[in-house]
Amino acid sequence: MTKILFTDKLDNCIERWKSAGRTVIGPVQKNNISTYDTVKSASELDLNLVLPDRSIKELFFPQSEPMLRYTIKKEAINTSEFLPPSGQRIIFGARACDASGLAIDDPLFGWDYKDEYWFQRRNESVIVTIACTKADDFCMCTSLKLAPDSPKGSDIMLRPLENKKGWQVEELTERGREAFKTIADLLQESNEAAAPTITVPEKFDSTACAEWLKKPENFESKFWKEISLRCIGCGSCTYLCPTCHCFDIQDEGDTYNGIRRKNWDSCSFALFTMHTSGHNPRSTQSARWRQRIMHKFNYFPGKFSANSCSGCGRCTRQCPVDMGITETLQEISKLSQ
């Protein structure tokens, strides 16, 4: 016997969570794009997607975040800080790759400086992941030693029933258990079988890739130039990525009044590493693409013992010129043989 959440009870659950003061968020279709957004009822959710176009990271690390307001006068400089809006949230219907992405970024945001903006939202959010029963050509979680039902980063794992009438409930963390206490009476014990999770074929050998990337002689390999020849240098892959976390601090306003903001930034942009002198240590697109791969599969794992990639495949799926991490690592796998 397993605890089951039946789909026809989902509206009651959402009601219950909302009454308990939690905001319910899930995958929705909005303005011709799928994204995670606040919902009032179950009917607004789109749970049939392979995964939303936009990643979960923006719920924790928004593309533009006000940090402080400043006013400068002759006699004094005044600042007032902004903190993220507080409130308990349930993110229902996350994908395992998105949830894993959050767990991958946790050590980064808590490393030398504890990022309050990230952790307040992390601590106030319950991630309810639904194991995948479908995938597309771009999914690659298994190549990163994750899976369509990876528990990483999730508080609750839901496994879709074979008859599609609900989900088996697996409580993974205390935070998840707490959130599901509110709806305990809406769950039923049952023997309903779960549908098999989708098999995502392994597309590259990430261990072999890591070894190749670590070799100093490969830093200058002509491979980098060849693989990134068609890269147009937009930030689409980095901004849709659930683990890319770079940002820039910008003062908006004038010398005397303004708001300091934390905005997404991308290593794909030439400006990213432009020095004040005009010198740019990453002056070519191939150097930028190499940095992105090196960071995700060499430097980040060197520091935090995990790849900075959860295999969602958005980088390739949305790339205007059909590039992406998958092909690059497939080619590196070949080179490392």
Place this chain on the structure above:
Amino acid sequence: MSIEQQYRTKAKELLSSGEVKMVIGYGPGSTPDRRRPLFITTPDETDRLVLDSACIANLSGYLVTEGLLSDEKRVAIFLRPEGIRTINILAAEAQLNSDQVVIIGFDSAKNEVTALKGSSTEDFSVLIESMRANTPETAKEELFEKIEKMNPQERFTFWQEEFSKCIKCYACRQACPMCYCRRCIVDSNQPQWINTSAHTLGNFEWNIVRAFHLSGRCVECGNCGRACPVNIPLRLINRKMAKEVMDLFDHFAGTNKTQEPVLASFKKDDSETFIL
């Protein structure tokens, strides 16, 4: 022989004879329905070239890659009519020497690819003139007509919703062959002219600046809209601007390589009393 095969042979000949140093075309993508830009430099690679109705992207932006044409050697490139117009504009704006560009022209409609005869932009002037005449018919689109009928407030609301999705990844800019500036206005940060934030104001600033910069220059190849990862119907903005420029100045961008850029030229007898 299929057009694909004919053009592979042509590409092979161009490279073998040394007439061009590179062929920019299309290759197979990561899924059966995808095509990707391909850069061929040796005759034996030409079999990798693909040409079918899935080859849509305007590849001409790659021609202005820093240094590519600076050795004065020639490059062959697969182009649809919009792409050929792009070469005219790039030449008119002194971004490239069109004599260095060997056009491998094609068009596609209803899953059918047809070859276009010629190799320099002049060879296609009749075709481009016919495009000018046919623009109003081909540009008809339901959403465009709907927006045209909106009042300013409704239109503002429509674009506000669309721009609220913008993540400022600049895929539109990077995919656009007309956005060749070495340093874009949004990247000019001393001072920061345009807000970098992807909030409502910042997104409006960016998209309006781009619309103005493309007025009278956009050939409606559609690269921007296809590149946009959040599906903003960018082509509609550029179509609107192209229509305005056509109505006001009778200007159809990219008709020939000496065409004056409409918003960057000055006439003493201009009816306007000021310059925007």
